[in-house]
Amino acid sequence: MPYLTRRALAGLRDYKYKAGGYxxxxxxHNPIWNWIVDHLPMWLAPNLITLxxxxxxxGSYVLAAAHLPELDGEAPRHVYWACAAACFFYLHMDCLDGKQARRTGTSSPLGQLFDHGCDALAVVxxxxxxxxxxxxxxxxRPAGGCLIIMVPWIMAHWEEYHTGEMVYGNGMxxxxxxxxxxxxLHAWTAWMGPAFWRIQPLQHSGLLLNAMRLQGSLEGSPTVLMETLMTKASSCGACAFLSSLLSHLPGVALRALRATQWNDVVLAAVGSLGALMLLEQIxxxxxxxxxxxxxxxxxxPPERGDKTLxxxxxxxxxxxLAAFFALAWRCIQxxxxxxGHLRxxxxxxxxxxxxxxxxxxxxHMAKQPFVMAAWPFGALALLPLNAALAWRLDPDLLALAxxxxxxxxxxxxxVGMVREICDFLDINALTIKRKKA
Structure with missing residues (x-):
């Protein structure tokens, strides 16, 4: 059974790409990208650049997996440099493919699908x-990190489906x-080491320690270092005032602040940007x-086709989408x-x-109704249900399956969609088809 109907293929053929928010x-970067494209061979297919x-x-993922199969611990520094280089390379290849398509006269809806389809996998x-x-x-932490990146990206395509325009940013x-x-971030890890991200910068904050002592939530006897820090904080009027304000926070909040790691700080900062993007999209x-x-x-109206708008x-x-991400969160955390195994x-x-x-x-491109596929929900749900319903299946084997x-x-x-589009448009996916004389 084909993935795309003839009507969907016809709608895809007439697709017009609109982008904004640069x-x-x-x-x-545009002059640099234009210069690079001008020096690429004319036989190089745009989709091959994306690939x-x-x-x-x-490749960087496989290298990292070979050294850190559990996604935890410390790998040789060259692994993190390789991850940084791979992302840098992908960033620029992703911006060259469309320019190469226009240069070679091979722009097509397949190229747009190939580009954004590869982006979806790249996000993962x-x-x-x-x-x-x-x-x-x-x-x-890993569950939150996934959603911080995945949600705004797919929401940009939700916005494009309902407005007809892909917005890449807010101008800044x-x-x-x-x-x-x-x-x-990869380069910083390669330089400082992954252990840096687990440092707790507020562990010895005199402000927090004083606040916890005022509140009575400071556990155990303070060390000499802690007493010194609290004394210095108390000697400053502004610091003493801030400590008194912080003491009104719940004890669990103060303990959480004190246990905050550098990776938590970055996740909070990036998460705030993601939340801002999400709000702007909606x-x-x-x-x-x-x-x-x-x-x-x-x-x-002609570009709306059979969409559910x-x-x-x-x-x-x-x-x-919310149901999918709730299930994804449950599976990863x-x-x-x-x-089963986290990888x-x-x-x-x-x-x-x-x-x-x-x-x-x-x-969106084919101007058809959108409904999420149901079977991936069922497949992912097996992972938490195995423990919840006491099926006693081996978690690692089930996760592998x-x-x-x-x-x-x-x-x-x-692969099925790409083949159907190539056949309908009479083009090749990874090579430039010669025009008949």
């Missing part, structure tokens, strides 16, 4: 390598800046849908004894995420 960094960038990311790989560099270990912060941040989409003239400009469908899509769970969740994202991208099934389903879907 940043200052994008403008600075080369993704291959570099996957980047989150996994960042988990190793950040020394996040297991539990809530966007995709290019996010990729450079990933490069810098607000922009709501404003566009509420203004018929704005919607007609960004997505004229409007406030209720948009909320329905949000509900589906669970203990190994409950849900296998990453593969399962990542494959399901890439599949759902690809479906969203294709339905789910990862293999989801990966096979994702590859079958992607």
């Amino acid at each position: 940043t200052i960094l994008d403008a600075w 080369m960038g993704l291959a570099a990311l996957c 790989v980047i989150t996994a390598t960042l988990t190793t560099s950040f020394n996040l270990g297991h539990g809530l 912060w966007g995709v290019t800046e996010a990729n450079y941040l990933v490069v810098l 607000v922009r989409t709501g404003r566009t849908m509420a203004d018929p003239r704005r919607l007609a400009k960004s997505m004229p 409007g406030f209720l469908p948009a909320l329905g899509h949000l509900a589906q 669970a203990d190994r004894s409950e849900a 296998l769970r990453y593969v399962a969740v990542g494959g399901a995420y890439a599949l759902q994202a690809t479906r969203l991208i294709v339905t 789910v990862a293999l099934v989801v990966s096979a389903g994702y590859l079958h879907c992607v």
